Amino acid sequence: MNFTRRDGRRRPVPARTLAAAVGLAMVGALATALPATADQVPAHHEVVAVTASGSDGNLPESAVDGDPTTRWSAQSVDGADPQWLTIDLGGVQQVGYLGIAWHQGDRRQSYFDIEVSTDGEVWETALAGGESSGASLNFEPVELGVAPDTGLAARYLRYVGHGNTASGWNSVTELRAYLPNPDGAIVDDLSDLLPGPDPDAEPWTAPGLVTPDGTPYAVAEPAPANGATLDVRDYGADPAADTGDDAVALRAALAAAAPGDTVLLPPGTYDLISTDPADPTTHVVLRSGVHLIGSGADVTILRSALTEATSAGKVLRGYGIHDVVIAELTITSTFDGPFSDDSKDNTIGGGPTYGIYLAHQGPDGSERVLVENVTVERFQRIAIRIERSRDVTVRGSHIANATSVGGGGAGYGIAIQGAPGEDRYAYDDDSRHNLITGNTFDGRYLRHAILLQYYTHNNLITGNTITGGVLDAIDLHGEDEYLNEISRNTVTGGRAAGIALGNTGGGATQHDASGPGNWVHHNTLRGNREAVIVMLGSPTTLIEHNVIVAGQFAPARSGIELRNAPGTVVRANTITGNRAEGFWGIRLVPDPGDDGHAAGDPTDVLIEANVVTGNANGVRIDAGAGIELRANVIAGNRGEDLVIADGAEVIGG
Structure with a gap:
């Protein structure tokens, strides 16, 4: 089974350059220097260990991991007992200057001292009263009271944090100790540290545990x-x-x-x-x-x-x-x-x-x-x-x-x-x-019970048993998750959907559509409000070979419900014995959207080879375009077997 990925999925591209405080004078004891160009990369020392007085879960190693998306953070609540971060160079080295980048460094100034030591016991203050520029997310050069072309001898360097202009928090994105440089205190461009993509990587086109070319993949x-x-x-x-x-x-x-x-x-x-x-x-x-x-x-x-x-x-x-x-x-x-x-x-x-x-x-x-x-x-x-x-x-x-x-x-x-x-x-x-x-x-x-969110793909959710549930039991949270396989699970008695794709959030939350190509098959869904629901424009979902039964009481209201669900395929599902008042085996309805977006009708939906019998009602199509009914068995339902609203564009019957 292959799916074409929707518009917007792309080959890897270089990471975005972080904002730099170009042309702004550094304040306090910071040198006035710009990040290095690609042909002027300064040499820096390797860090063999890093420790800190504490953290809020943003750990000390995050300040030296080469990833500007992580940070070390710790809050100073007592001016007499500041938080600190110490790097160990493994031996006494000649250090010309530091490069430091701060979390939210373009919104606030950070206050700090720098201490140095050759043995970890005796410390000297190399810089007192340091201040960041408050205008950059990039590395900023920090001199150590000596010329950057000569530097000083140290094995340990300690950042002593005194908070920032907004709070007592100390948050360092990256810290580097540079070798002396005859050209002055030149630092790296932080955006160059962002790990690059594999240039040979191919996007996935098939769901489940497979490689990009569709070969089966065994989880290691x-x-x-x-x-x-x-x-x-x-x-x-x-x-x-x-x-x-x-x-x-x-x-x-x-x-x-x-x-x-x-x-x-x-x-x-x-x-x-x-x-x-x-x-x-x-x-x-x-x-x-x-x-x-x-x-x-x-x-x-x-x-x-x-x-x-x-x-x-x-x-x-x-x-x-x-x-x-x-x-x-x-x-x-x-x-x-x-x-x-x-x-x-x-x-x-x-x-x-x-x-x-x-x-x-x-x-x-x-x-x-x-x-x-x-x-x-x-x-x-x-x-x-x-x-x-x-x-x-x-x-x-x-x-x-x-x-x-x-x-x-x-x-x-x-x-x-x-x-x-x-x-x-x-x-x-x-x-x-x-x-x-x-x-x-x-x-x-x-x-x-189980939730997938953001750009996660080619996961397998299988053979799980879920009893009851406050909201959707297996929830693809409407944040671009794609090509996942949901199979052979048993979900019973949920107050909302057994399996849901797309999620309303509204306001600041603003959930949206799931990504394309998710595969929902061979699940047993008993007595949930909806067995499977697809909404908010979640595209090209394949829903097949599921058994939907035992919806005899409220809140059961539909077996498979499609709202704005372009390209969905509903195939070979068995929906039977659901007799709750107002229940429909398969229902297509307009999607009102969420806080002003993602409204729309089902489009280009194939409903094929399903058995919808013995329910309160069979199949109801309230709206849609390009809807095709093919070789279904829709009979023996207590109320209506098939209802197609005026204006719905349906082929077959």
Whole structure:
């Protein structure tokens, strides 16, 4: 099955140049110099380690990762105790000057000092009272009280932050230590650091787990553990509940492990109270090549004490990790209710924001990660978040009991996310080839069980069982997700759609259409409000071989509902036994759009070889153009079998 990608999908192009403060005099102790041209690239030292006094989850390594889309951030709340970031050059080097780029550097000035040391013990102030220009996102040259062509000797350089003109936050996008330069304090153009695309990358044209040419693709799993097994009890963990903070021991075991090792959690309840010293949003930071294995989801419990007071709080997180297994454990929290199933209630119930958070680090996505037989519950927003990563498998796991299901991202079970507004199929942080299979979801307190959003593609959602749901159970969130395969799932008793493509948001949220070529097939959908709904211009969806049954009571109202859904194919679905009052097996209706956009009628829709029998009603076409009915069995429905409104352009019958 092949699909032509819609207009706007393109071959890789060079990254946009960041705004530079050209012609503006640098203030304070900053030198007046421009970023280097392509033929005048200055030499800089390699950083072997970076540390910080703390962070808000934007980690210290993000300031030296060569990716201007990431940053280190930490808030100074006491002028006598400022936040700091230290780089280690690995040995004493001659440093001519620094280049620093600031987050929101074109909107505010940042205040800072620079200290230097040769041994990490004795520090000297090289620059006091530094100020950024407030006019640039680019590198700005920072002199160290000496001529940039001679510089000074240092192994360690420390940025001491005193906030900015708007707040106490210190946010450094990138920091570089340059060699002395006879031409003066010349810095790189930050846009040159943006990782480029693979020039040979080809866009995908077929859905599911395939390569760009359509060849089947097997999701890569982590390398097997072949090293030592480290028991967390040997590092101070106590499996008895309420016996102190076990997060310290778990972090120590992970730190002691080498790639290929396993960190083992024997049966018990492990109380996670403290957060990582470098990341106050996270209990435990995962490490590449190190597996984290419990003794069974019913007997190994990680109980988080994080609350809504910890913004973006995470129980386990991995940025840019690879070859990691997380298995045989439960992630829960000290939140003790009550739960809400009100989708309009934005009150955050409590607990950590995320159970497991997997994402990219700089230009590198996480990959070859397996989450197996893990239960996640009592979380605020997303149980398992997979962002700008690939080859992540979640299987045999159970998700339930979000502490809030209100708008703005609360109460999602598993979310796969790409980059907003940009198809990164040619980049290393492309979101694709993730597999969600064989999981169960108790949807009573889940806004969405499984969600795909932004430019994520060629993922497979298969063999999952979802019972109940506050809103759409499997939701393609109307933000360009494309060529995904949704197959062989069972969704029962949802208050909204079993499977939805396109999403109304309105106002500032402004969700829109899903991307082209998503494939929905061989699912069993029982008693949902709509079994499958496509809206807001989501194009070229293939909906086939689904079984839609048991819609005998409200809120069941339609089997397959198409609104503004150009090029949709509805083929060989069985829709039967749905007798709720007003139910229609297949219905095409005008789309009113969302906050003034994406309104329209169904167009160029093929409805072929479907069996629509024994329902309250059969097929109703209220509007549309280029609608073709071919070889369907539409008979034996209690009310109307087929209704075509005046003005609808329909071929066949």
